[in-house]
Amino acid sequence: MTARKRWSATQRARFFHDNHETCHLCGGRINAEVEGWDLSHEIPLELGGADDATNIRVAHRKCHRKHTAEVDVPTIAEAKRRELRNLGIKATPSRKIQSAGFQKAQPQRRASKPLDKPRLPPRQLYVER
Numbered sequence: 583m584t585a586r587k588r589w590s591a592t593q594r595a596r597f598f599h600d601n602h603e604t605c606h607l608c609g610g611r612i613n614a615e616v617e618g619w620d621l622s623h624e625i626p627l628e629l630g631g632a633d634d635a636t637n638i639r640v641a642h643r644k645c646h647r648k649h650t651a652e653v654d655v656p657t658i659a660e661a662k663r664r665e666l667r668n669l670g671i672k673a674t675p676s677r678k679i680q681s682a683g684f685q686k687a688q689p690q691r692r693a694s695k696p697l698d699k700p701r702l703p704p705r706q707l708y709v710e711r
C-alpha cells in the first residue's frame with residue numbers, strides 16, 4: 583500500500599460536505615449517523631492519483647470496499663504486470679506447472695522382438711529340377 587496522508591476530523595468533515603454527503607460510487611446519499619463512510623481516492627494512489635482534495639471523494643464504506651476489491655485491486659495488479667512486461671521482466675511462476683503426463687505408449691517393434699502378425703512361409707531361393 584502506498585503511503586497516504588492522515589486527514590484530521592475537520593478535514594474529513596470538510597470533504598464530507600464538499601462532496602454533498604454523496605457516495606461517489608453509487609451516487610446515494612450517505613447518512614453518517616447510521617452508515618460507515620470512508621474517504622476514497624477516485625484514482626487510486628498506486629495508479630498515480632493525487633493524495634489531495636482534487637482526488638478525494640467520500641463513499642459508503644460498503645461501496646468503497648466492494649469497489650476496492652472488485653475494480654481497484656485487479657486494475658492495479660494489471661498495471662504492475664504491464665509495467666514489468668514493458669521492462670522485459672517475466673513473472674516467475676511460484677511453482678513448476680505439472681501436467682497429467684502422457685499415457686505409456688506401446689513399445690515400438692524391435693529387431694529382437696518377433697512380429698505378431700502371421701508371416702508367409704519362407705520362399706525357396708533355389709529350386710532343384
Ligand SMILES: [Zn+2]
Binds near residue numbers: 607608609610645646
Ligand atoms: Zn455508495
